[in-house]
Amino acid sequence: MSNKVKLAFIGCGAIARFHLDGIKSHAPNIDVTTLVDLDLAKAQAYADETGGQAFTSLDEALEKGDFDAVDIMLPHDLHEKIALQCFAAGKHVLLEKPIAPALDACDRILSAAKEAPGVFMVAENSQYWPEIVEAKQQIEAGAIGEIITARAAFVYAFDEYWFKEEKPWRYEKGRTGGGITIDGGSHWIRPLRMWMGELKEVVGVVGHPLAQMEGESLTRALFRFESGKTAVFDAMMIDTVFAPDPWWRITGSKGELTINAGLDGAELWLWDRDNPQGKMLFSSPGYTESFGPELADFAAAVLDGKTLAAGPEQALGELRAALAIYRSAETGQWEPVWT
Incomplete structure (x- = not known):
């Protein structure tokens, strides 16, 4: 070979x-x-x-x-x-x-x-995002005790970089299958599943503040996991300026982990009784640093038969979560993710 x-x-x-x-x-x-x-x-x-x-x-x-x-x-x-x-x-x-x-x-x-x-x-590059992986290790080591809840905030100002085509396909619901939840939102949903286990059901609402996008550019949702624990999923893409806000917050019985991230870098912070002002545990270039390990994992599977960090079926979870949010936005009810 x-x-x-x-x-x-x-x-x-x-x-x-x-x-x-x-x-x-x-x-x-x-x-x-x-x-x-x-x-x-x-x-x-x-x-x-x-x-x-x-x-x-x-x-x-x-x-x-x-x-x-x-x-x-x-x-x-x-x-x-x-x-x-x-x-x-x-x-x-x-x-x-x-x-x-x-x-x-x-x-x-x-x-x-x-x-x-x-x-x-x-x-799904968030599987390899350095801060996401490090947060999982910190959780498993007991850094914040037992997880109580979490929040994922896909809050991202409109960026023309992702819409450069003459007729941007991301504006068309028929091409994407929805809006920002089914697309970029998956990068925020996968880490919640990595940290908290499998999703059970969701309830949520959607909005359309970005007029040129047929699908939703605003989502507010509550996730319930098989464990019974809950997390908040927020997604917003608006042509405005946002105040600083952690992209993830994981709350445990002994403290919190927050991830302040962006295209230019990311930091993982620990907040507990010993560090009431916060302690930075880890930093890296962030989002952009996740693609290399992703491609390296693929190459190792092809060349050496290595088992992937996440099999392809795993990606059904993010899609099913998005589709359940869309159903919930119509019914006003909790909607199951896997049935």
Whole structure:
């Protein structure tokens, strides 16, 4: 077996920059050999940077390119078609979250993946976010005692970086499956599941303060876990300026952990009787630092057969939570996550 993964980028939009930088910093055993995008200029720009070949269609790339794995970074409504085509071609598949915007499409993708010979991984980078991982270790070591509750706050000022297309697909509910909850919200929901266990039910409301987005740009939700414990999930994307607010707060019987984070860096703080003013436990570049370990995990699974930190089925939890919030917003009731 080769000691390097030959990887094709399928989609060269906003998130591709983070994936390539992560490969450069953490995954020297990945060579990006193929770049695919409907916009040839986008694909060619990355091809010039990596020394790979640029194509405008997956069909052409499969015919002429040299790669054994794909990194699918496309609008949600294209995930099923492209993933199934790559499975059929015998490629290892890394698919950006969500698996798909609808559960029946997820089922078809997961079924096809089980029949395919290669590795299938869903890219949920918060699984690898250094502060998230360190917080889990602190919780397991008893730093804050028994967890009582938590809050995740996906509070993010509107940023044009994620909406650069002539007709941004994230504005279209039919393409995303919803709004910010089904998209970026998954990065805040996964850590809650890592720390508190599996979700049971949710109740929530949604709003639309970002007029150009068909899906929700505001969510207020309460999560109940199988343990009976609860957490708050807030999501807001508004064209304004927000006051400082921890992205996560985990409250235990002996103290609290908070994570102050952003694209420019993150810090994990401990607050307890010995540290009433707070003590910083850990810092890193934050969000951007999570993509390297994610890609390295994928490469290790492909090259060495290593078990992934989280199997692809795990990504159903974030999607199901989002869909349950949408149902709750309509019914005004608690909605189950898994039925």
